[in-house]
Amino acid sequence: MVQSAHPRSPAKRRVTLQEVARKAGLSPTTISIALNRAPEDCHLSEATRLRAIEVAQELGYRPSWRARALAKKKTFTIGMVYARQAPFMTAVNEAIVTALSETLHEAGYHQLLVPLLGEPDGWREVISPDRLDGCVVLFPMPNQLGQILAETTLPMVIINMLSDLPVPQVLADDHDGTRQLMEHLLGLGHRDIAMCFRGQHPHYSAVHRRQTYERMMAKAGYADRIRVLSYPQPETVVEDFVAGRYRPTAVICHDHVLAIDLIYECARRGVRVPQDLSIAAFNDVYPVEHVLPPLTAVALPGQEMGRLSAELLLERIDNRRSAGADAAPNRKWLPQRLVVRESTAAPRREP
Amino acid sequence: MVQSAHPRSPAKRRVTLQEVARKAGLSPTTISIALNRAPEDCHLSEATRLRAIEVAQELGYRPSWRARALAKKKTFTIGMVYARQAPFMTAVNEAIVTALSETLHEAGYHQLLVPLLGEPDGWREVISPDRLDGCVVLFPMPNQLGQILAETTLPMVIINMLSDLPVPQVLADDHDGTRQLMEHLLGLGHRDIAMCFRGQHPHYSAVHRRQTYERMMAKAGYADRIRVLSYPQPETVVEDFVAGRYRPTAVICHDHVLAIDLIYECARRGVRVPQDLSIAAFNDVYPVEHVLPPLTAVALPGQEMGRLSAELLLERIDNRRSAGADAAPNRKWLPQRLVVRESTAAPRREP
DNA sequence: TTGAAAGCGCTAACAA
DNA sequence: TTGTTAGCGCTTTCAA
Numbered sequence: 053m054v055q056s057a058h059p060r061s062p063a064k065r066r067v068t069l070q071e072v073a074r075k076a077g078l079s080p081t082t083i084s085i086a087l088n089r090a091p092e093d094c095h096l097s098e099a100t101r102l103r104a105i106e107v108a109q110e111l112g113y114r115p116s117w118r119a120r121a122l123a124k125k126k127t128f129t130i131g132m133v134y135a136r137q138a139p140f141m142t143a144v145n146e147a148i149v150t151a152l153s154e155t156l157h158e159a160g161y162h163q164l165l166v167p168l169l170g171e172p173d174g175w176r177e178v179i180s181p182d183r184l185d186g187c188v189v190l191f192p193m194p195n196q197l198g199q200i201l202a203e204t205t206l207p208m209v210i211i212n213m214l215s216d217l218p219v220p221q222v223l224a225d226d227h228d229g230t231r232q233l234m235e236h237l238l239g240l241g242h243r244d245i246a247m248c249f250r251g252q253h254p255h256y257s258a259v260h261r262r263q264t265y266e267r268m269m270a271k272a273g274y275a276d277r278i279r280v281l282s283y284p285q286p287e288t289v290v291e292d293f294v295a296g297r298y299r300p301t302a303v304i305c306h307d308h309v310l311a312i313d314l315i316y317e318c319a320r321r322g323v324r325v326p327q328d329l330s331i332a333a334f335n336d337v338y339p340v341e342h343v344l345p346p347l348t349a350v351a352l353p354g355q356e357m358g359r360l361s362a363e364l365l366l367e368r369i370d371n372r373r374s375a376g377a378d379a380a381p382n383r384k385w386l387p388q389r390l391v392v393r394e395s396t397a398a399p400r401r402e403p
Numbered sequence: 404m405v406q407s408a409h410p411r412s413p414a415k416r417r418v419t420l421q422e423v424a425r426k427a428g429l430s431p432t433t434i435s436i437a438l439n440r441a442p443e444d445c446h447l448s449e450a451t452r453l454r455a456i457e458v459a460q461e462l463g464y465r466p467s468w469r470a471r472a473l474a475k476k477k478t479f480t481i482g483m484v485y486a487r488q489a490p491f492m493t494a495v496n497e498a499i500v501t502a503l504s505e506t507l508h509e510a511g512y513h514q515l516l517v518p519l520l521g522e523p524d525g526w527r528e529v530i531s532p533d534r535l536d537g538c539v540v541l542f543p544m545p546n547q548l549g550q551i552l553a554e555t556t557l558p559m560v561i562i563n564m565l566s567d568l569p570v571p572q573v574l575a576d577d578h579d580g581t582r583q584l585m586e587h588l589l590g591l592g593h594r595d596i597a598m599c600f601r602g603q604h605p606h607y608s609a610v611h612r613r614q615t616y617e618r619m620m621a622k623a624g625y626a627d628r629i630r631v632l633s634y635p636q637p638e639t640v641v642e643d644f645v646a647g648r649y650r651p652t653a654v655i656c657h658d659h660v661l662a663i664d665l666i667y668e669c670a671r672r673g674v675r676v677p678q679d680l681s682i683a684a685f686n687d688v689y690p691v692e693h694v695l696p697p698l699t700a701v702a703l704p705g706q707e708m709g710r711l712s713a714e715l716l717l718e719r720i721d722n723r724r725s726a727g728a729d730a731a732p733n734r735k736w737l738p739q740r741l742v743v744r745e746s747t748a749a750p751r752r753e754p
Numbered sequence: 755t756t757g758a759a760a761g762c763g764c765t766a767a768c769a770a
Numbered sequence: 771t772t773g774t775t776a777g778c779g780c781t782t783t784c785a786a
Contacts (some may be wrong), residue, residue, distance in 0.1 A: 066533070068763055079773045084765065095771065117534045119480065119763030122469045122778045129515070146493060153518045162529065163516040164480070169508045178513065182417070183468045309693070316695040321669075340688055342660070344667045419779055430757045436779065446755065470779030471760050 060284035076107040083108065087115070092306040108334050130156055130365065131166040132180060135194050143308075143337040144352060145190060148211060151358025152188065159366050161185065165255035172196040181206050186365045189213070191255070194363045207368045209361045212352075214256045218378040220364045222357050222386065226260035226334075229388030230304075233332055234268040236348070236390060237302050240398045242330065245269065246300040248289060250310050258306060261334070265304065286310055290317040293329065301391040301399035302330035311347055315395065319344070336391050345394035353386045360384060429460040434459065438466070481507055481716065482517040482538035482557075486545050494659075494688040495703055496541060499562060502709025503539060510717050512536065518602070523547040532557050537716045540564070541675060542606070558719045560712045563703075564597045565607040569729040571715045573708050573737065577611035577685075580701040580739030581655075584683055585619040587699070587741060588653050589668045592682065596620065597630040597651040599640060601661050609657060612685065616655065637661055641668040644680065652750035653681035659691050664696055666746065677748035687742050696745035704737045711735060 073080040078100060085094050086104035087236075093099060107113075121127045132149065136142070147165075156163060166178055166187070179200055186207040189197070193213055199215055200207060210221045216299060237245055247265045249258060269278045279300065283287055292298045306310035311333030318325050325331050325345055333340060336351035343352060405446050424431040429451060437455035445452060450606060458464075472478045483500065500514075507514060517529055517538070530538055531552055537558040540548070544564055552568055561572045589595055598616045600609060613631060620629045630651065632640055643649045656662035662684030669676050676682050676696055684691060687702035715735075 066763085070763075080764075081766080081774080082772060085772095087764095088765090097771065100772080114528075114531070114533070116473075116763050117531075118469070118473045119778090120765080122473045122762085122780090123764045123766085125469070125778075127469065132516070144499070150487075153516065154520065157518070157520045163485075165504065165506045165514040165516065167508070169505065177465070180465070180468075182465070252570075283679070303537055309689075312690055312693055316693065319695050339663060341661075342667060343694070344670050417779085420781095421779075431780075432757060433755090433784080436756095439781090448755065451756080467779050470762090471781080474763090474779075474781045476762075 066116065067111045068116070069113070072104070072108045072111055072113050073233050075111060076103055078104060087113075098307065103222075127185055128161050129164050129184050131163050131164050132186045132190065133141065133166045133168065133175075133179060133187050133197070134190040135168045135192050135197075140141040144335055144354065146337075147352075147363070148190075148358040149355025151355040152362050155359050156356050156366075159362075168194055168197065172200065176204075179206060180333050181202055186369050188361055199359055206342050207365060209365045211357060213304035213362050214383075215381060218380050218382075220361075220378075220382045220384065222361045222364070222384050224257065224352050225355070225385040226257045227264045228385075229334070229390070230264035231259045231268065231306060232388070232390040233348075233350055234265060236392060237251060237304075237330065237332065237396065238268070238272050240302075240330070240396065242302040243272075243274050244277050244279075244399075245274075245302045245304065246281055246289075246298075247304045247306070248281040248283070248286070248310060248314070249306045250286070251282065251284060253306065259335070261304075261306065274284070286313040286337075287317050289314060290321050291322055293323055294321050300329070302332065302396065305333040308333045308335040308337060308347070308349065311349075311395075312343055315343055315345075315347065325393050327400065330396040330399070336389075341393065348393045348396040349391050351389045353388060356386050360386065405420075408457040416469065418462045419467075420464070423455070423459045423462055423464050426462060427454055427501075429455060438464075439690040444752055447475070448502070449594075478534060478536055479511050479512050480515050480535050482515050482535045483541065484517045484519065484526075484538050484548070485541040486519045486548075495686055495705065497688075498703075498705025499541075499712070502706040503713050506710050506713035512717075515656065519548065521530055523551065527551050527555075530557060537720050539712055539716065558716060560716045562708060562712050565734075566732060569731050569733075571712075571719075571729075571733045571735065573712045573715070573735050575608065575703050575708070576736040576738050577608045578615045579736075580685070580741070581612045581615035582619065584655060584701055585616060587743060588655075588681065589619070589623050589749065591653075591681070591747065593653040593750050594623075594625050595628050595630075595651040595750075596625075596653045596655065597632055597640075597649075598655045598657070599632040599634070599637070599665070600657045600663060601637070602633065602635060604657065608685070612655075613659065628653060637664040637669050640665060641672050641674055643702055644674055645672050653683065653747065656682065656684040659684045659686040659688060659698070659700065662691070662700075662746075663694055666694055666696075666698070677746050679753065681747040681750070683747050687740075692744065699744045699747040700742050701741055702740045704739060707737050711737065 069080045069083050076083065082096065082100060083104045086096055086101045087108055133259060150268045153163060164184065168175055175197065182307040184206060189201065189208060189210045208219050210219060215221060247262060266278050269275060283289060287359050289303065303314065305314060311331055315325055315331055317330060322327055334350045336349040340347040340349050420431045420434050424434050427434065433447065433451060434455045437447055437452045438459055504514060515535065519526055526548065535557060540559060540561045542563045559570050561570060563573065563574060566572060598613060602745055617629050620626060633641060640654065654665065656665060662682055666682055669680060674680055683699040685701045687700040691698040692699050
């Protein structure tokens with residue numbers, strides 16, 4: 053059983069353009085053009101074009117990604133830069149990353165995970181035009197990253213963060229989201245509305261939500277009822293409520309985790325939601341719809357943010373517009389959507 | 404203010420090895436060796452070695468990742484291969500991916516996202532030794548992927564799935580996890596224990612959990628009380644319970660989403676957990692600890708799975724052992740951990 | 755101990 | 771319309 057040199061695994065050597073060219077009796081250049089250029093703008097005789105394609109097919113030719121990357125100075129790779137652990141799977145980022153994948157895939161790009169591990173010098177190594185064609189920066193952003201981003205010429209887009217860098221920033225319109233939520237609550241007849249945070253948040257969403265909350269309370273004539281709670285433990289809110297120290301009729305939570313903790317603390321202490329207290333949250337992600345009662349929430353436009361980010365990035369990659377090409381930050385505020393569920397209702401009539 | 408040719412952006416041309424060599428009065432080869440080899444096994448005079456490093460430093464030399472990839476036939480990139488999946492699965496994958504990132508990072512590797520979008524031919528393009536040094540396959544795996552994996556020589560590891568491919572598979576020991584949970588429930592005095600699935604699951608976890616459940620019920624003398632529920636809607640379980648059609652004292656849910664829906668349906672219908680019914684789940688991920696009552700759950704060893712996968716992969720990349728080098732699947736079963744919380748308790752005494 | 759030369763496999767400017 | 775010639779920037783024999 054002489055198996056002519058390949059016993060079982062034919063040791064699959066790569067077929068190169070050279071070989072296709074030789075076999076076709078054409079030059080590598082010609083093959084390259086025939087294979088890569090669209091029929092219309094490839095100035096080759098139809099005969100040679102087809103012959104090139106045919107021979108390539110016949111030999112099972114597959115272009116070498118590495119060689120192409122070197123020659124074209126392009127890796128068709130976009131870095132997903134993030135500090136937290138695997139945020140690309142995290143609830144809020146999931147929709148963003150999924151939409152990014154889809155849009156980038158259509159354009160022939162892949163995503164490289166760039167978790168900010170180890171020393172900043174290592175970050176610089178990968179956040180570079182040599183390794184990537186562009187990058188997307190996700191929340192949160194460590195301080196030392198700013199310097200690196202400022203120095204590179206790599207095209208980039210910053211998602212869900214405010215930055216002074218002169219690059220596109222895709223953001224959620226929290227002023228409008230909060231306005232919608234406040235209108236909903238005010239419309240139900242609430243006057244004692246509190247806003248609740250867990251600790252400090254330098255994030256723009258915290259600032260904007262708070263600003264609009266306070267502005268709308270004032271505009272509705274309830275300036276004296278403004279209350280921004282910032283407890284380390286959500287239990288405190290319910291304890292105060294039960295003890296009668298502070299009894300709002302509605303609480304807006306800065307995020308879904310907080311709201312879910314609060315809703316369960318209410319259940320535990322016998323505070324009925326929404327009869328005794330309405331609860332609303334930001335971030336319409338699992339499991340806000342699966343708790344009792346299902347939460348009214350403002351949804352981050354994750355899909356739109358992902359798609360727009362990809363488009364902005366691809367646009368400036370195509371235009372060879374690198375970082376620093378813009379004079380100022382270019383901020384895109386995307387609208388949020390209020391999803392009303394059972395956790396908010398009209399307050400009980402005042403005694 | 405004559406700024407000697409660079410107004411602000413010095414148009415940063417890349418510094419090459421050639422240039423460093425010229426400036427140092429040495430050859431590119433020497434510089435390359437001085438920079439990349441460890442001092443001990445780089446047979447260069449200490450003087451030249453230091454000179455090379457010094458000049459490289461001085462010129463701000465950074466090796467070209469693309470050129471190196473071409474020359475060394477290595478991209479230091481690992482593909483994360485996954486199909487679009489139920490959102491709740493991402494929570495389970497998060498720990499796995501995070502641990503993978505850390506271990507791979509230490510070894511100098513990055514991760515490329517390989518969502519299985521578009522046509523399988525496109526998948527083959529990227530799941531290739533030209534583009535990647537290895538890949539990790541995550542659950543679930545589309546049928547057409549099997550063929551591609553079987554044909555490539557790319558080193559790989561399959562996570563949380565059973566496959567006939569002769570490659571390493573990192574799995575959770577569901578027999579043991581279920582045993583722990585069953586011992587917990589039987590120890591509490593439960594006899595009418597049901598196991599609940601949402602629809603069909605070809606996944607090994609469903610099979611193993613069920614097998615061990617049935618085996619242990621039988622061994623405890625409750626063979627006649629075995630009940631495997633597979634309702635499309637979890638409400639049905641609670642409806643039956645309330646109507647008295649079937650009243651188990653404990654239910655084991657195949658996943659946390661199901662358990663949370665169930666716990667919530669119980670609250671709605673007035674079934675007290677755990678007094679009337681104990682509920683336990685698989686997958687110890689958010690928010691099982693944040694619901695009322697917090698759920699007893701079996702934790703998938705995500706971190707260990709991620710780390711082991713990375714190690715197995717790196718090992719066979721180093722050994723140049725590619726797919727097909729093994730004769731049979733190499734399955735690693737990692738232990739799960741039972742986390743007891745408040746959703747399980749002793750059943751009420753029988754009337 | 756150091757360097758010359760030949761790849762790695764493709765693309766792109768320029769000729770023919 | 772096709773082919774020639776240089777790169778792309780580094781690594782790696784192998785010779786000096």
